[in-house]
Amino acid sequence: MQRTTMDxxxxxxxxxxxxxxxxxxxKVGNLGTYSxxxxxxxxxxxxxxxxxxxxxxxKSAGVVVGxxxxxxxxxxxxxxxxxxxxDRRYQFPKDTFASILTSGLIGEQYIGLAAGGDEAVLxxxxxxxxxNSALVLEEMIGRFLFNxxxxxxxxxxxxxx
Amino acid sequence: MPRRIVIGIRGVGHRVIDSIWRLGYASRFFLLTILKSGTGxxxxxxxxREVYFTGVLSLIIILVSGLFVGMVLxxxxxxxxxxxxxxxxxxxxxxxxxLRELGPVVAALLFxxxxxxxITAEIxxxxxxxxxxxxELMAVDPIARVVAPRFWAxxxxxxxxxxxxxxxxxxxxxxxAVVLIGVDEGSFWSQMQDAVDFRYDIVNGVIKTCVFGVAxxxxxxxxxxxxxxxxxxxxxxxxxxxxxxxxxxxxxxxVLTSFMFRGMS
Numbered sequence: 001m002q003r004t005t006m007d008x009x010x011x012x013x014x015x016x017x018x019x020x021x022x023x024x025x026x027k028v029g030n031l032g033t034y035s036x037x038x039x040x041x042x043x044x045x046x047x048x049x050x051x052x053x054x055x056x057x058x059k060s061a062g063v064v065v066g067x068x069x070x071x072x073x074x075x076x077x078x079x080x081x082x083x084x085x086x087d088r089r090y091q092f093p094k095d096t097f098a099s100i101l102t103s104g105l106i107g108e109q110y111i112g113l114a115a116g117g118d119e120a121v122l123x124x125x126x127x128x129x130x131x132n133s134a135l136v137l138e139e140m141i142g143r144f145l146f147n148x149x150x151x152x153x154x155x156x157x158x159x160x161x
Numbered sequence: 162m163p164r165r166i167v168i169g170i171r172g173v174g175h176r177v178i179d180s181i182w183r184l185g186y187a188s189r190f191f192l193l194t195i196l197k198s199g200t201g202x203x204x205x206x207x208x209x210r211e212v213y214f215t216g217v218l219s220l221i222i223i224l225v226s227g228l229f230v231g232m233v234l235x236x237x238x239x240x241x242x243x244x245x246x247x248x249x250x251x252x253x254x255x256x257x258x259x260l261r262e263l264g265p266v267v268a269a270l271l272f273x274x275x276x277x278x279x280i281t282a283e284i285x286x287x288x289x290x291x292x293x294x295x296x297e298l299m300a301v302d303p304i305a306r307v308v309a310p311r312f313w314a315x316x317x318x319x320x321x322x323x324x325x326x327x328x329x330x331x332x333x334x335x336x337x338a339v340v341l342i343g344v345d346e347g348s349f350w351s352q353m354q355d356a357v358d359f360r361y362d363i364v365n366g367v368i369k370t371c372v373f374g375v376a377x378x379x380x381x382x383x384x385x386x387x388x389x390x391x392x393x394x395x396x397x398x399x400x401x402x403x404x405x406x407x408x409x410x411x412x413x414x415x416v417l418t419s420f421m422f423r424g425m426s
Contacts, residue, residue: 009217010209017321020328021367027350028256028331029359055358064355 039066039085040124044098044111049080050134052100052109058084060113065090068111084111086122093118099132109134187383190304194382197302198309207310208317215276215311215378216318220325222275223268227326230263231255231333238334239342248338249348253356255334260357260366261422264327266414269373272319273406277381280311281402284385285395293386308382315381319374320367327366365421372413377406 049071058066066086074081086092095116102109122128202208238254284307287293293303331353338344357363381402388398 006213007209010212013212013217013220013318014321017324020321020324021363023328024260024324024331024363025359028260028328028353029357029363030354055361057355 038088040088040122041069041083041085042122042124042126042128044082044084044128044131045074045077045079046082046098046100046131046133047079048133048136049082050100050102050109050136052082052111052134056108056110058086058111058113060090060092060115065113082111091121094120094122094126095130096122096128097130097132098128100134102135186387187379190383190386191379193304194309194312194379197305198313200302200305200309202313207306208314211310211314212318215272215280215314216322219272219275219318219322222271223322223326224329226267226271227264227329228333230267230326231259231330231335232337234258234263234330235334235337235342239338239344248342248344250352251338251344252331252334252349252353255338256331256353256357257362259327259330259334260362262414262418264330265323265366265369265373266410268323268326269319269370269377269410270407272315272322272374273377273381273410274403276315276318277377277402277406278399280315280378280381281385281388281399282395284308284311284382285388285390285398288386288388289390289392289395291390304386308386312378312382315378316371316374319377320370323370323373324367365417368421369414369417372417373410376409376413380406380409 052068052071054068054071056068057064058068066084068082068084070083072081072083073079092113093116095118097114097116099112099114100109101112116130234255235251238251239248242248242251242254284293287303287307293307296303296306335349339346339349384398384402384405388394
């Protein structure tokens with residue numbers, strides 16, 4: 001095999017391999033859409049996070065604006081501290097409302113941000129004051145059954161009178 | 162009767178000592194290869210030549226298998242996901258399974274049987290025809306001249322081949338899911354980009370392929386260098402290369418996966 005032909009093929013191979021890596025990073029992965037370098041970190045404390053996981057998306061009006069980077073349990077207040085990094089392009093008012101929502105009926109859980117009306121914006125390290133916990137299905141069913149039962153009780157009492 | 166028991170126990174001990182000795186020999190050979198790779202790295206042309214034989218000539222089988230693996234993943238993923246009305250997640254499924262597991266593992270298995278066996282056979286035949294001994298007589302170190310360039314060529318080629326495998330696999334999944342079946346193109350790509358994380362999925366996959374590349378080529382060059390210099394010896398060494406490196410890939414993959422993807426998702 002000619003030396004130059006071999007060099008050409010090896011060159012094509014190496015460039016194609018690196019190109020494949022770049023395609024994977026930008027087209028398949030999230031490097032093109034979201035970069036962690038340009039973001040700020042805010043914390044929110046939730047009474048119950050349900051099935052929220054690290055790396056879950058943070059959305060506002062359905063648009064992904066950031067990601068959950070860490071979840072911790074605080075023994076001072078006995079609630080969950082959710083740390084999320086939000087893209088620096090998106091600024092939110094200080095009184096932004098954060099709630100844990102579910103995409104679809106059995107989909108994964110994410111944090112929804114609803115902007116408030118404050119003039120000041122959230123800065124890195126700030127804490128979101130208004131939060132809404134995840135809906136836990138068991139609790140909802142339990143409450144529903146409890147309500148039904150007490151309704152039935154009331155009826156029986158009315159009949160007896 | 163006790164005599165036979167003693168012989169049996171002795172046989173077990175002999176085998177254990179033998180395999181430990183071989184493991185030590187292989188580790189020392191591996192260290193020696195790395196220590197003596199200075200010559201090969203200075204004469205980079207030697208490595209380029211070997212990248213051609215291990216990398217470029219493996220391209221066809223890697224690309225064709227990647228395409229078909231991706232297409233099958235697309236078909237099977239669609240079959241299952243459409244029952245739950247989640248057929249737009251087929252892109253996520255194809256990309257994640259390729260990047261995390263199938264890309265690195267299947268590409269490494271193909272690489273072991275396509276390039277690893279060739280390396281072993283070449284070095285073993287060099288030994289059988291006394292070319293390695295002739296080099297030593299001419300004061301040329303066979304480890305620096307023959308073994309090290311092949312080792313580094315394998316280590317360079319493996320991640321590139323696996324990246325090509327995964328990329329063309331995703332393309333195969335796209336062909337089946339979007340072009341053939343008609344899943345919505347926008348949600349195919351956007352759900353994929355939503356779920357695939359660069360640091361967590363892609364970088365971990367690349368780390369896996371680098372480890373596999375080192376393991377496969379180290380086993381291949383050692384088996385070739387260690388082969389008994391006969392026709393049977395070379396054929397046995399080639400078989401051992403494929404078997405040992407396939408087992409090493411699967412075992413290492415489990416260890417790496419349990420470290421990388423533990424308790425997070």
